[in-house]
Amino acid sequence: MFLTDKNIIVLNEVDSTNNYAKQLIADKAGEGTVVLAHYQNSGKGQQGNFWESEAGKNLLFSLILYPGFLDAAKQFYISKAVSLALVQVVKKEISDVHIKWPNDIYVGNKKIGGILIENTIKGSKLDSAIIGIGLNLNQENFISGAPNPVSLKQLTGKEYNAKEVLKDFLIRFNDLMGELQNGFFETIEKNYLAGLFRYNEWSLFRKDGKEFTARIAGIGEFGQLQLEKRSGDVEAFLFKEVEFVI
Numbered sequence: 001m002f003l004t005d006k007n008i009i010v011l012n013e014v015d016s017t018n019n020y021a022k023q024l025i026a027d028k029a030g031e032g033t034v035v036l037a038h039y040q041n042s043g044k045g046q047q048g049n050f051w052e053s054e055a056g057k058n059l060l061f062s063l064i065l066y067p068g069f070l071d072a073a074k075q076f077y078i079s080k081a082v083s084l085a086l087v088q089v090v091k092k093e094i095s096d097v098h099i100k101w102p103n104d105i106y107v108g109n110k111k112i113g114g115i116l117i118e119n120t121i122k123g124s125k126l127d128s129a130i131i132g133i134g135l136n137l138n139q140e141n142f143i144s145g146a147p148n149p150v151s152l153k154q155l156t157g158k159e160y161n162a163k164e165v166l167k168d169f170l171i172r173f174n175d176l177m178g179e180l181q182n183g184f185f186e187t188i189e190k191n192y193l194a195g196l197f198r199y200n201e202w203s204l205f206r207k208d209g210k211e212f213t214a215r216i217a218g219i220g221e222f223g224q225l226q227l228e229k230r231s232g233d234v235e236a237f238l239f240k241e242v243e244f245v246i
């Protein structure tokens with residue numbers, strides 16, 4: 001896999017870059033094709049949420065991959081690699097950057113970036129992957145206020161160029177995907193854990209409306225959150241089964 005910034009489709013407005021990328025895959029677009037938009041009128045977030053982004057302010061893109069080398073059971077590694085590359089990008093500007101499980105990018109207690117990955121599977125392997133990323137760069141007012149958004153400009157006072165940030169991301173992500181392609185999972189595993197928001201810290205979680213104290217003990221093979229309770233019991237949770245109380 002060799003990702004460059006040479007294959008970028010720039011759109012002024014689109015419903016969602018992920019949707020556009022899905023159509024491109026149907027039209028047999030090449031690996032590494034990037035759809036970059038100034039504005040999405042139906043930007044998709046996790047769990048069917050709307051992804052808010054003011055026109056022309058932030059980085060909004062989807063990257064097409066065909067990671068056929070990866071077992072479907074290992075698909076969470078793509079998510080880990082994307083999160084790590086984004087953390088590296090943001091860390092150039094701000095130090096307190098973490099991955100809020102499974103793949104939100106946080107600065108302190110605020111969300112600066114979100115990831116929506118849509119995979120297809122063929123047999124036991126991954127077939128295609130759409131890596132959708134929204135990174136708040138220059139937006140200064142957020143209407144929805146949820147989920148506690150922040151932008152780089154709000155933190156540093158500087159203006160950022162979306163294409164430059166995208167280029168930086170692609171270089172870093174390309175390296176991390178190279179590690180996965182060569183079967184080196186351990187460094188990514190280790191760095192993902194080390195980058196986790198509130199790893200090993202007693203924190204408040206919520207499940208089915210009930211709050212409880214626990215600490216993140218690890219991440220399971222399929223990306224499950226392993227929480228250690230005060231009793232010492234460790235329980236694994238799938239995405240959407242549990243949330244942080246921040």
Ligand code: BTN
Pocket residue numbers: 015016017018019040042043044045046047049051060061062104113114115116132133134
């Ligand atoms: C989240 O809820 O945290 C995930 C947000 C993902 C947003 C990005 S913006 C570019 C791409 N296109 C979409 O419609 N969503 C993703």
